[in-house]
Amino acid sequence: MLYICIFIFKFISALTESKSFVVENFLECVTVELTIKNHTNVVVSSNYRTQGSPIETFCENLELNLSDVKSLKTIFMCGDFNIDLLKHETHNNTKQFLDIMHSLGLYPLIDMSTRITDSSTTLIDNIFTNE
Numbered sequence: 001m002l003y004i005c006i007f008i009f010k011f012i013s014a015l016t017e018s019k020s021f022v023v024e025n026f027l028e029c030v031t032v033e034l035t036i037k038n039h040t041n042v043v044v045s046s047n048y049r050t051q052g053s054p055i056e057t058f059c060e061n062l063e064l065n066l067s068d069v070k071s072l073k074t075i076f077m078c079g080d081f082n083i084d085l086l087k088h089e090t091h092n093n094t095k096q097f098l099d100i101m102h103s104l105g106l107y108p109l110i111d112m113s114t115r116i117t118d119s120s121t122t123l124i125d126n127i128f129t130n131e
Helices: 055-066 092-103
Strands: 014-023 027-035 042-049 074-080 125-129
Touching: 027 055, 042 055, 055 074, 055 092
Parallel strands: 042 074
Antiparallel strands: 014 027, 027 042, 074 125
């Protein structure tokens, strides 16, 4: 099991809400809602999908996690998704993941490889936002 966290700087006015959950051998998630002076509330979610775990289960839990977030809030969903976004045109589960993110109004900020080795390049780490 990995442990994920969110570091909150001191300029944040208040921590409005927080929740975390683990689905053993599938995912870990920490989500906080922050109140920032002169700004709408910001929701920050840090996620880790266990490599090789079913993408469908991960997507279902993401939808549940964000189902109660109002669209007027700024959302940043970041993490190691272990879903290669470079394969969105050829891999159905990757396309499904992106379709769910888009249906939630979330779009990736990173569009280049985040992991490069001698034999491959992947885009498995990302930050999604509605801003």
